Amino acid sequence: MAFSLLSYHAPDFKGLGLAEKPDAVLRSVLKDGVAPQGYHAMSIFPEYFKINGKWILAEESRMDCVAVYDGAAIQVKEFRNLKRGDQVVIGRTEDGSEGIFLWAEGFSEKKSAGDVFAFRQQRSRETAFSKDYDDLKELLEYEKEHGYVVWVMGPAFSFDAGARQAFSKMIAHGYVDALLAGNALATHDLEGAYLHTALGQDIYTRENVHNGHYNHLDTINRVNECGSVADFLNKEKIEDGIIYQCEKNNIPYVLAGSIRDDGPLAPVFGNVYEAQDAMRKHVKKATTVICMATMLHTIAVGNMTPSYRVLEDGTVRQVYFYCVDISEFTVNKLSDRGSLSSRGIVTNVQDFIVKLSRELGL
Known part of the structure; x- marks a missing residue:
């Protein structure tokens, strides 16, 4: 069955007895x-x-x-x-x-029939997520042509060669419209491209290299010496990784700094409110948001994201919000946002992105 958005039904103010209510x-x-x-x-x-x-x-x-x-x-x-x-x-x-x-009733949503008392009503590591992958595949294929997909990422992806490659393919094939992250995701992804390590550990074999604890600092230092990420990629002849694909395909990325950052990289926002404004610039356009392995960024972006978006032609459509994390607490943190706007998948995000990229035929 081809993917289609649910229709939005605006409130009937007269039918709801609101036509004669006072002005705000x-x-x-x-x-x-x-x-x-x-x-x-x-x-x-x-x-x-x-x-x-x-x-x-x-x-x-x-x-x-x-x-x-x-x-x-x-x-x-x-x-x-x-x-x-x-x-x-x-x-x-x-x-x-x-x-x-x-108006919380704008999108009609099918409710499953069942007993009031039933097992496995919450999202947990025991939940079956096969349908979620199928739904997400159909959604991303639709959004590639019609929407604006914002990905919110923690550094876990940069620690694994397969995950970096899988997400890089998703960027290259048009499934990413903006990337929101912190200093660590970009630093370790660039370290992986530059030195094939993340925090000094080989991103494929997981072997620690000699003096590897210097690698992320050397990467930051070299990027800042070059003056920009783009110049660093060019001077070091780097042609792989998440940040490389963003630069190559003109995909905007916002790196929000934190008090624990090393360096940081030149493009990182050190002022939290400037970072928030830069993030919201993309959240305002988002029709799907997918947050992966970053509790603080997930909560931050979740607080910025409404359950709907008004398109240029005036159409009101729902915003899909996914939270993917191995921690059940993080996944369920936003459960009160409403079923249309937040769906959780409890799994290792490296495995998640590899599986999703394969579902998309990449």
């Missing part, structure tokens, strides 16, 4: 970065605001941010980006009574 209350920001008392905080679901008698959908939403009316549309802003004079929506209800309506 707007209150001005008095101090940059500080919302007025009683501000409304956003969720992951589509939310409508009644302004001048008309219900308006917030098209680019983000959880735990505030709704600002700019005179024409609803903008969703982080608190730190609020400016004096911004008109913020006020209200703590979501049933339309204050001109604010949260």
Whole structure:
């Protein structure tokens, strides 16, 4: 069966008894970065605001941010980006009574029949994931032509030759639109291409090489000496790896720094809010997000990602969100985001990406 998106059904405001509800209350920001008392905080679901008698959908939403009316549309802003004079929506209800309506029923989803009491309802290492691989294959084939797929990656991939090769093929064949990661993923992937090690251990044989603990530092140092990743790849005649394929295929990657970073590499964002802005630039366009083996980045991106996206033609479609990790805690951390927006796969991510690439015929 060919993959197809579920249709979005906008709320029938008249049928729901909301046509005569009052307009949302707007209150001005008095101090940059500080919302007025009683501000409304956003969720992951589509939310409508009644302004001048008309219900308006917030098209680019983000959880735990505030709704600002700019005179024409609803903008969703982080608190730190609020400016004096911004008109913020006020209200703590979501049933339309204050001109604010949260709509969680926009995508019809088939519910499985079964007993109230049943085993294996949560995602765990014992869950059967064969259907998830089939679904993900169909989804990625669809998104290759119609969507924007953002991958969020921890460094585990760079420790294995097969995983690096598998994901590199996925980039080369158009299944990756943006990559979000930290200093470690890029450093060890480049170390693998440069010295065939990751943290000094051979990425295929897992043998530790002499003075291997210097290898990632030497890699960072050499990249920074060259001035950029692209110049490093060119000068060292490197033609393999995840970052190489991103550079070759003009796939944007955002490397968000952390306090534990070595170096870091030249393109790493040292300012956390600049990194967040750079990440959200791609999350705003994402129609599918796949997070793998990085709990902190997964939670961060999960908080930025709504359950829907408004396309250029005005179509509202769901955003698929996958979390893949060997840790059940990480996979289930976002389980409250809603079944349409978060699916978990508990497995070794190196095995996952190799299997998925084979499913895609790469």
